[in-house]
Amino acid sequence: MHIFPAIDLYDGKAVRLFKGDYSQMTVYSDKPWEIALDFEAQGATHIHIVDLEGAKNGDTPNLETVKKIISATGLFSEIGGGIRSMETIGKYISAGIDRVILGTAAVQDEAFLRAAVEKYGDKIAVGADIKDGYVAIKGWIEKSEYECFDFCKKMQEIGVKTLICTDISKDGAMMGTNHELYRQLSEQFDMQIVASGGVSSIEDVERLAALEIYGAIIGKAYYTKAIDLKKAIEVAK
Numbered sequence: 001m002h003i004f005p006a007i008d009l010y011d012g013k014a015v016r017l018f019k020g021d022y023s024q025m026t027v028y029s030d031k032p033w034e035i036a037l038d039f040e041a042q043g044a045t046h047i048h049i050v051d052l053e054g055a056k057n058g059d060t061p062n063l064e065t066v067k068k069i070i071s072a073t074g075l076f077s078e079i080g081g082g083i084r085s086m087e088t089i090g091k092y093i094s095a096g097i098d099r100v101i102l103g104t105a106a107v108q109d110e111a112f113l114r115a116a117v118e119k120y121g122d123k124i125a126v127g128a129d130i131k132d133g134y135v136a137i138k139g140w141i142e143k144s145e146y147e148c149f150d151f152c153k154k155m156q157e158i159g160v161k162t163l164i165c166t167d168i169s170k171d172g173a174m175m176g177t178n179h180e181l182y183r184q185l186s187e188q189f190d191m192q193i194v195a196s197g198g199v200s201s202i203e204d205v206e207r208l209a210a211l212e213i214y215g216a217i218i219g220k221a222y223y224t225k226a227i228d229l230k231k232a233i234e235v236a237k
Contacts, residue, residue, distance in 0.1 A: 054082030
């Protein structure tokens with residue numbers, strides 16, 4: 001299992017939100033690339049980046065910061081946050097991003113999703129953010145009509161290779177992750193499943209690794225030092 005330590009960007013800074021609430025934001029660094037270098041020093045091979053401003057506005061306000069992160073490290077990089085056009089995907093791929101995550105657009109614009117998968121293949125992932133059993137959109141502000149497993153089935157049929165699934169109720173809350181959700185996803189689908197939201201202890205990492213899923217994202221637990229990243233990466237292997 002791959003560990004994806006996470007950097008959430010807002011105004012060029014590394015921040016974290018509590019349960020996706022922009023009014024509950026903690027700033028951790030105004031030099032996010034230095035955090036990425038620490039990930040690498042701890043043994044990380046992958047990084048998960050979210051542009052929180054992009055998630056709201058649908059543009060790429062933190063692109064220069066993303067470029068600095070990529071150029072500073074040799075990490076496999078994926079990014080999400082408001083990616084709603086082929087132009088934006090192209091910008092990120094050209095900048096050196098390895099995989100682009102579609103969220104709201106994957107839910108609302110099937111034609112765009114299909115075109116992106118056809119053009120970029122496994123460089124396209126889909127983020128399924130789950131709220132009360134349904135897929136949430138627009139920075140977790142709205143709930144879509146899609147039930148979680150119905151949506152995942154549709155993504156697999158379209159040809160999506162990687163699915164990043166977040167239980168919003170767990171995100172940033174440091175109360176453990178939703179192991180049952182990831183067990184069901186791993187049993188029902190052939191996609192690369194990435195667990196996100198509430199991975200807050202080495203025990204969480206051990207239990208997810210035992211499910212033999214593709215990856216797990218570690219966010220707040222790294223910043224609060226609740227998880228030793230180096231140990232988590234070793235356990236995940």
